[in-house]
Amino acid sequence: MSESFIDESMIEMYLFEMLQGIEQLETAVLSSEKSSEFSLDAINEIFRIMHTIKGASAMMSFTSIASCAHYIEDLFYFLREQKPLRIECSILSDLVFEGVDFIKVELQKVKNGDEIDGEASSLIKKIEEYLARLKQQNAATDDTDPSFVQQSYVADETKAQNMSACENYSYKATIYFQEGCEMENVRAYAIIHKLKEIADEIYFSPEDIIEDDDTVMIIREHGFQLYCKTEKDYEEMQIFFNQTVFLRELELIQLEDDQPITHSIGDQVPAIENIVTAVEAVKKVATNTVTNQSIISVSVNKLDQLMDLMGEMVISEAMVTQNPDLKGLALDNFQKAARQLHKITSELQDTVMSIRMVPLSTTFHKMHRVVRDMSKKLEKDVELQLIGETTEVDKNIIEHISDPLMHLIRNAIDHGIESATERISLGKKAISTITLEAKNAGSDVVVLVRDDGKGLNKEKILSKARENNLLFKPEDEMSDKEIYSLIFLPGFSTKENISEFSGRGVGMDVVTKNIESVGGSVSVDSVAGVGSTVTLKIPLTLAIIDGMNIKVGHSCYTIPTIAIKESFRPKPDETFTDLDQQDMIMVRGQCYPIIRLHERFCVNTDVKDFCQGILVMVEQDGKIVCLFADQLLGQHEVVVKPLPNYIRDIRKIVGIAGCTLLGDGSISLILDIGGLVGNNIT
Amino acid sequence: MAELMSSEFLLDTEEDTQKDKFLTFSVGNEAYGIEIKYVTEIIGIQPVTEVPELPNYIRGIINLRGKIIPVMDVRLRFKKEFLEYNDRTCVIVVDINDLSVGLIVDSVAEVMSIPETEIVEPPQVSKSSNKFIKGIGKVGNEVKLLLDCNKLLSEDEFNVINDLGQEK
Numbered sequence A: 001m002s003e004s005f006i007d008e009s010m011i012e013m014y015l016f017e018m019l020q021g022i023e024q025l026e027t028a029v030l031s032s033e034k035s036s037e038f039s040l041d042a043i044n045e046i047f048r049i050m051h052t053i054k055g056a057s058a059m060m061s062f063t064s065i066a067s068c069a070h071y072i073e074d075l076f077y078f079l080r081e082q083k084p085l086r087i088e089c090s091i092l093s094d095l096v097f098e099g100v101d102f103i104k105v106e107l108q109k110v111k112n113g114d115e116i117d118g119e120a121s122s123l124i125k126k127i128e129e130y131l132a133r134l135k136q137q138n139a140a141t142d143d144t145d146p147s148f149v150q151q152s153y154v155a156d157e158t159k160a161q162n163m164s165a166c167e168n169y170s171y172k173a174t175i176y177f178q179e180g181c182e183m184e185n186v187r188a189y190a191i192i193h194k195l196k197e198i199a200d201e202i203y204f205s206p207e208d209i210i211e212d213d214d215t216v217m218i219i220r221e222h223g224f225q226l227y228c229k230t231e232k233d234y235e236e237m238q239i240f241f242n243q244t245v246f247l248r249e250l251e252l253i254q255l256e257d258d259q260p261i262t263h264s265i266g267d268q269v270p271a272i273e274n275i276v277t278a279v280e281a282v283k284k285v286a287t288n289t290v291t292n293q294s295i296i297s298v299s300v301n302k303l304d305q306l307m308d309l310m311g312e313m314v315i316s317e318a319m320v321t322q323n324p325d326l327k328g329l330a331l332d333n334f335q336k337a338a339r340q341l342h343k344i345t346s347e348l349q350d351t352v353m354s355i356r357m358v359p360l361s362t363t364f365h366k367m368h369r370v371v372r373d374m375s376k377k378l379e380k381d382v383e384l385q386l387i388g389e390t391t392e393v394d395k396n397i398i399e400h401i402s403d404p405l406m407h408l409i410r411n412a413i414d415h416g417i418e419s420a421t422e423r424i425s426l427g428k429k430a431i432s433t434i435t436l437e438a439k440n441a442g443s444d445v446v447v448l449v450r451d452d453g454k455g456l457n458k459e460k461i462l463s464k465a466r467e468n469n470l471l472f473k474p475e476d477e478m479s480d481k482e483i484y485s486l487i488f489l490p491g492f493s494t495k496e497n498i499s500e501f502s503g504r505g506v507g508m509d510v511v512t513k514n515i516e517s518v519g520g521s522v523s524v525d526s527v528a529g530v531g532s533t534v535t536l537k538i539p540l541t542l543a544i545i546d547g548m549n550i551k552v553g554h555s556c557y558t559i560p561t562i563a564i565k566e567s568f569r570p571k572p573d574e575t576f577t578d579l580d581q582q583d584m585i586m587v588r589g590q591c592y593p594i595i596r597l598h599e600r601f602c603v604n605t606d607v608k609d610f611c612q613g614i615l616v617m618v619e620q621d622g623k624i625v626c627l628f629a630d631q632l633l634g635q636h637e638v639v640v641k642p643l644p645n646y647i648r649d650i651r652k653i654v655g656i657a658g659c660t661l662l663g664d665g666s667i668s669l670i671l672d673i674g675g676l677v678g679n680n681i682t
Numbered sequence B: 001m002a003e004l005m006s007s008e009f010l011l012d013t014e015e016d017t018q019k020d021k022f023l024t025f026s027v028g029n030e031a032y033g034i035e036i037k038y039v040t041e042i043i044g045i046q047p048v049t050e051v052p053e054l055p056n057y058i059r060g061i062i063n064l065r066g067k068i069i070p071v072m073d074v075r076l077r078f079k080k081e082f083l084e085y086n087d088r089t090c091v092i093v094v095d096i097n098d099l100s101v102g103l104i105v106d107s108v109a110e111v112m113s114i115p116e117t118e119i120v121e122p123p124q125v126s127k128s129s130n131k132f133i134k135g136i137g138k139v140g141n142e143v144k145l146l147l148d149c150n151k152l153l154s155e156d157e158f159n160v161i162n163d164l165g166q167e168k
Helices: A008-034 A040-059 A063-082 A089-112 A123-135 A156-163 A183-199 A215-222 A236-244 A261-265 A273-293 A300-319 A332-355 A361-378 A395-416 A422-427 A460-469 A480-488 A508-517 A645-650 A673-681 B001-019 B149-154 B157-167
Strands: A152-156 A167-175 A199-205 A224-230 A247-255 A357-359 A382-387 A392-394 A432-442 A445-451 A519-528 A532-541 A544-552 A557-559 A563-568 A575-577 A584-589 A589-595 A614-620 A623-629 A633-637 A654-661 A667-671 B023-028 B029-037 B039-044 B059-062 B067-075 B090-096 B099-105 B107-112 B131-139 B141-147
Touching: A008 A040, A008 A089, A008 A361, A040 A063, A089 A123, A167 A236, A183 A215, A183 A224, A183 A236, A183 A247, A183 A575, A224 A563, A224 B059, A236 A247, A273 A460, A300 A332, A332 A357, A357 A361, A357 A395, A361 A382, A361 A432, A361 A645, A361 B023, A382 A654, A392 A395, A395 A432, A395 A445, A395 A532, A395 B157, A422 A584, A460 A480, A480 A508, A480 A519, A508 A519, A532 A645, A544 A614, A544 A623, A614 A633, A614 A673, A614 B157, A623 A673, A633 A654, A645 B059, A645 B099, B023 B090, B023 B141, B090 B107, B090 B149, B099 B149
Parallel strands: A382 A432, A557 A667, A589 A623, B029 B141, B067 B099
Antiparallel strands: A152 A199, A167 A224, A167 A247, A199 A224, A357 A392, A432 A445, A445 A532, A519 A532, A544 A557, A544 A633, A563 A614, A575 A584, A584 A589, A614 A623, A654 A667, B023 B029, B023 B107, B039 B090, B059 B067, B090 B099, B131 B141
16 A cells, blocks of 8 residues: 555554554453453453454554454454353453554554564464364354445545536446455455545445455455546556555456446446435434534644643733733722733633643553553562542643553562562461552642552662662661662662562663653652552643742742742851851751852842842752742742753753743743752752 | 646745845854845844853843744854844844744844855865854855854854863
């Protein structure tokens, strides 16, 4: 098939459909496995999904995926029709999962634009063997005769109406495919699909090529017949049909111009009027379903655009209501209207935000599969418990937490949970539980991964950290929490794992990195013998934050309000300098380092004395520093924008998270407290 | 067929209007030219927000109708002395490989066409001094230095290494 009719949007659509199908499939198989029986509904569903996958993949000429799906479909067709009494559930689900995994790998290749080169033959053989065994068990088989029916097809209603207006040639074509090319029906459909672009009117037989698999046999024996009307001349049509993949033989006959197509097909094809009414009937059905449908899928790009516009609007609103021209004027009515505007924009903002919110449930349900595979492999009985899966987070964020969650669960099963015998000897339940819990906490979402395994071993962590020279303060001064959080350091888990069981080459630092890239944080807590809990704290959204604007010299900076603990002007005797020329301040008996923002960012300012400026105490990940600025400007909602690509390409600036536009159109840099705090300590 | 011809013709003319056209501007005593296809717009100097830790020739970022773009002082880029901005100072917004960047120049002159026949290779006197210059255009008695935009934006590694060294 020529590449021309497969374009980006089709691939995107295809991938979307496939992933959705696979997700449904996995859920169906997992629930069947749990109840250790495949219900009729489940079998039907799996059959249907596999059929869709096969059809769509063949359309896109991803043959390996299509043939894999084809055999699984065959298997389930047999199950559906024959209802064998004894199905070995685990073997069946293993087979399906193997197939699904194969398809997933291939889909990933499609997504990356790589060559689809996977070989499904060994898998297909397995499925065939299994099917043969099943068939033996249920000797009686019953075949239904394939029916030969003609179908008429109108590519486009409007085109059909215009047909009489323009000059057309009619053709009759019979196409034979090469033997053994498989799925002739789908290939035939692909031809029709392509033909729709150049021909006005298409009739073909056998009908139902997509829905009815028996047509494969008919096409194999009698060839695929089609009649079409088009403006192209004979040679062009010849070329067109010759492009078909696996074409063995082509008979192309040009029919006389004024001879109606219907005539050549004979009585079996209804007159055009009938077709039109049929199309109308279909349309009616279509409109009916449309009114019933309450969910639409929108591309994320459009939502991003909407979000950007929303951001612009928040800024414009501030530009109007805080316009310097209005200063000092008593404008009661204006203020009233401005308040109304503010109310509406913030409501609008919430709504736009909520559109982008997606429940965590799909991500959580994916973990069932991870748990199943791991527990089978390691022979540990693990049950996954989900709490609060309806918690919603921003679409962008969901993409970033799926991988970390998977790593955490793998780690928990691999290193945390003891073997069944060990558990029984310890007096625990043989079946261990991993709990995945999500909940809202202010402007954050907290996701907990809890296991009831043996917990983290402090001694081992410490010795490992000593080996790799990762300790940044004396051991006896470290709190439990600090010791546990050592496992998140890069270089900790890459070499040898604490539990001596080989890891998957994925360190906890990857988890931290992923979560931090969306502005979240990770912490871990553990009780020896009882289990450990990893806590992911993720912001609800990235786009709009509440920020405090501060001024240093002529520059304006924004600190996320969440990070601010307090701000104050120190007395002269409270500040001092240590031996490394690091400014410190004593507040209520606690000592905190001070970062002079004007020095840090090389800004000229007249305010260099702590007593003339202001100190803002900020906290991130339990570390506290004081930032020294000239003055506070006030608190606003700001829209986070990334720094221009050009600047990010040149250098990653530590301590700046992005920038934002202020009400007066000037730019303020948003401080990355995590970067500032971390940078100060090392 | 006739329709096809005319549309092709249109395309041709559209390309033609940009071909050999250069926007000329001055930095110091020299006149420079930049290919017109890169230029998005020309604006007056705007308040620039400084961004720390950047090479000195990148003055910071400006707000161009809601779009945030970095601005580069071409004077500093060419290692000339910094000159206070005045009302002749202009920002030429260029779009190179989907990167929008503002170039701060002393003043903008005009758009002129310099046919290929009038452009000569820069003389190979020293390697470093003319790396930004793609060619030299002759217009009457004057000489315009034609800039290579890609080189202008690409960071010269020598500088980065130097900067890093100083930080440590």
